[in-house]
Amino acid sequence: MSAPPGPPTPRELALQSQTDADRQVDLVIGRLLQIGVFAAAAIVALGAILFLVQHGASRAEFAVFVPGPPTLRTVGGILRGALAFDSAAIVQLGLVLLIMTPIARVLFTLVAFIIQRDRLYILITSVVLALLLYGLIAGV
Amino acid sequence: MSILLLAILIALGSFFAGLLGSLTGLGGGIIVVPMLTILFHVDLRYAVGASLVSVIATSSGAAAAYVREGYTNVRVGVFLEVATTIGALAGAAMSGFIPTSALAVLFGVVLLYSAWRSFQPHEEHSTTAPPHPWAARLRLSSSYPTPHGMQPYSVEGVPGGFGLMFVAGVLSALLGIGSGAVKVLAMDRLMKLPFKVSTTTSNFMIGVTAAASSGVYLHRGYIEPALAFPVMLGVLSGALIGARILATARTRSLRLVFATVVVVLAAEMLYKGIRGTL
Numbered sequence: 110m111s112a113p114p115g116p117p118t119p120r121e122l123a124l125q126s127q128t129d130a131d132r133q134v135d136l137v138i139g140r141l142l143q144i145g146v147f148a149a150a151a152i153v154a155l156g157a158i159l160f161l162v163q164h165g166a167s168r169a170e171f172a173v174f175v176p177g178p179p180t181l182r183t184v185g186g187i188l189r190g191a192l193a194f195d196s197a198a199i200v201q202l203g204l205v206l207l208i209m210t211p212i213a214r215v216l217f218t219l220v221a222f223i224i225q226r227d228r229l230y231i232l233i234t235s236v237v238l239a240l241l242l243y244g245l246i247a248g249v
Numbered sequence: 250m251s252i253l254l255l256a257i258l259i260a261l262g263s264f265f266a267g268l269l270g271s272l273t274g275l276g277g278g279i280i281v282v283p284m285l286t287i288l289f290h291v292d293l294r295y296a297v298g299a300s301l302v303s304v305i306a307t308s309s310g311a312a313a314a315y316v317r318e319g320y321t322n323v324r325v326g327v328f329l330e331v332a333t334t335i336g337a338l339a340g341a342a343m344s345g346f347i348p349t350s351a352l353a354v355l356f357g358v359v360l361l362y363s364a365w366r367s368f369q370p371h372e373e374h375s376t377t378a379p380p381h382p383w384a385a386r387l388r389l390s391s392s393y394p395t396p397h398g399m400q401p402y403s404v405e406g407v408p409g410g411f412g413l414m415f416v417a418g419v420l421s422a423l424l425g426i427g428s429g430a431v432k433v434l435a436m437d438r439l440m441k442l443p444f445k446v447s448t449t450t451s452n453f454m455i456g457v458t459a460a461a462s463s464g465v466y467l468h469r470g471y472i473e474p475a476l477a478f479p480v481m482l483g484v485l486s487g488a489l490i491g492a493r494i495l496a497t498a499r500t501r502s503l504r505l506v507f508a509t510v511v512v513v514l515a516a517e518m519l520y521k522g523i524r525g526t527l
Contacts, residue, residue, distance in 0.1 A: 135323060142309040142456075150306070150485055157256075157478040165253030169475070174292040176470030183468065200474035201467075204302055204481070208463045210309045211456035218327055229387070234327050237457065240334040244341070244461045248468030 138214055145210030149203045156191075156199030163196055184245065212241045252475055259289060260479035267307065267487025269507045272494070274448070275367050276455075277484045278304040278426045279360060283514035286353075286527055291476060293349050293527065297425030298471030301459045303484035304427045308456035310485060320449040322391050325404065325442065329414045329450075330457050333432075336418020337461035344423050345469075353522030356424050360515035363430040364508040375402035375443040383407040384440075393446050402446070406439040413439060422462035427455040 180186040181201050190198025219234040262284050263277070270277030278300050285296035344352075373395075380390050384404035392401040413435035417428040429451050436447035466472055521527040 135321060138323075146306055146310045146485070150482060153478050153481055156474070157482065160474065160478070161253050161256060164475070165251060165256075167252050169250050169252045169255040171255075171289075171291045171295050171473065171476060174294045174470075177473065181474065182470050197474040200478050201472070204472060204474070204477055205467070207302060207305050207309075207481070208460050208467070211305060211460040214309075215327075215330070215457060218323065230324065230327065233331060237327060237330045237334055240331075240338060241457065241461050241464065244334075244338055245464030245467070248465050 138217055141217060142210055142214055145213060146207065149207035149210065152203030152206060153200050154203075156196050156201075156203060159194075159196035160200060208245060212238070212245065215241060255289065256475065256479040259285070259476065260483040262288070263303065263480045263483025264487040267303070267484035267489075268491045269487075269503065269510070270484075271307070271488040271491030273367060273504045273507045275363060275504075275507060275511070276304070276427050276429050277307060277488060279363055280511060280514055281480055281484065282356065282425050283360070283518055285476070285480075287514065287517050287521070293352060294344075294466075294469075294471045295473045295476050297344070297423075298463070298466045298473065299477040299480040300425035301421075301463045301466065302472060302477050303481045304421075304425070304459040305456045305463065306481050306485040307488040308427060308452055308459065310489060320393050320445045321453045322389070322393075322442070322446055322450050323453075324387065324391070325389050325436070325440075325446075326450045326453045328387055328389065329411065329432075329435075330454055332411045332414035333418035333421070333428075333454055333458040334461040336415040336420075337422040337458050338418075338465065339415075340419035340422025341462040341465035343419070347423065349527055350522045350525040352423060353518045353527045355420075355522075357515045357517075357519035357522060359420060359424060359426070359430075360511050360518065364511040364515070366430050366434070367504055367508055371437070371444045373444050374441070375400055376405060376441045377401065377403055378405065378441075379403070381405050381407045391446075393443055400443070402441075402443055405441045410435040410440040418458050418461070421455075421458045422465075427459065429455060 180190040181197055184205055187198050187201045187205055191202040215234060215238045219231065219238060222230040222234055263281060266280045266284065267277035281300040281303060282296045285291040285299065286293055380403035384390060384407050389404040390402065392399045413431065417431040417435065420426065420431060421428040432451035432454060433447045436442045436450060437444055
């Protein structure tokens with residue numbers, strides 16, 4: 110799609126940008142977000158119950174910042190910890206899933222723009238996706 | 250205090266933060282960090298990590314309903330997310346070098362601004378002036394549902410809005426908030442989008458912005474499971490219940506209550522920041 114010749118009327122602009130395809134995409138995105146959030150919340154709640162059963166009686170010490178073990182700080186470590194049924198790692202797994210929900214949303218938007226062959230927005234969405242994955246995987 | 254008792258108290262506080270945040274439209278995230286640091290003496294870094302996670306949960310949980318109503322402008326959202334995610338990554342990189350006292354003062358200022366903004370009248374407007382050249386190139390103009398049918402609107406001030414979105418991203422990462430007030434300022438005032446489109450598109454973007462810095466903070470150990478779970482589950486359940494009763498609630502008096510809480514917390518953050526005791 111190229112820029113139209115001459116200044117278009119507002120109505121033309123509206124029709125041009127917010128197509129039915131866009132609306133359809135919006136709906137699926139909304140569902141995706143909700144499913145992701147509820148799945149994440151369920152895993153976090155499960156991990157939280159186990160965590161409180163195991164460590165609930167311990168003294169809470171959070172006044173001074175101490176970085177936790179790598180099993181709670183990297184995606185790989187969290188996966189291994191959760192598979193070993195470590196309660197804190199299960200909470201983190203739910204939180205990683207939660208962080209991935211908006212990332213999945215961006216990925217889905219990218220797919221929609223690919224289907225629409227919208228080159229400009231394929232580029233823009235790819236940049237956002239790359240930045241998000243960089244933050245989650247590399248961690249600045 | 251035991252971990253169990255702390256978790257219960259934080260979950261209760263977060264529930265009311267989420268409930269009031271959703272009823273007033275201010276967002277619950279904004280009072281989670283002051284609550285954790287001032288009331289529970291939690292290190293600011295843990296507080297920011299836990300708060301950001303709850304911001305993602307409420308943003309993604311609520312965005313679905315708005316998207317369905319057709320207010321969100323996905324193109325505007327995606328385009329501006331470039332600025333907010335770069336800002337969030339920059340803010341996350343900076344956060345290790347900024348003293349806690351400076352962050353506390355910044356937090357106090359942002360809290361006061363958000364409380365003040367929530368009382369500003371916002372008239373529904375849409376411009377049909379010729380769009381900014383970038384807006385035309387990016388096909389940002391759209392239409393949104395009104396009682397009189399679909400109303401087309403165009404978009405102005407794209408570079409200014411983009412720049413302010415970068416700032417919103419930095420603030421989101423540094424303070425663990427959604428930066429909704431700054432995002433709405435950029436879209437409503439600078440880009441002249443209709444108010445409803447601004448607020449819903451802002452909500453749509455908040456989760457993505459928070460996800461960028463949360464990923465970084467996960468690696469740094471700012472996201473402590475024992476604190477993040479009561480905050481996330483508390484804020485999320487509060488926000489969901491808030492969304493259910495929104496139609497019947499008297500938002501004006503609630504907003505006054507919430508704004509008072511925000512102002513008190515702001516004063517406390519400013520005081521502790523200036524004294525260097527946070």
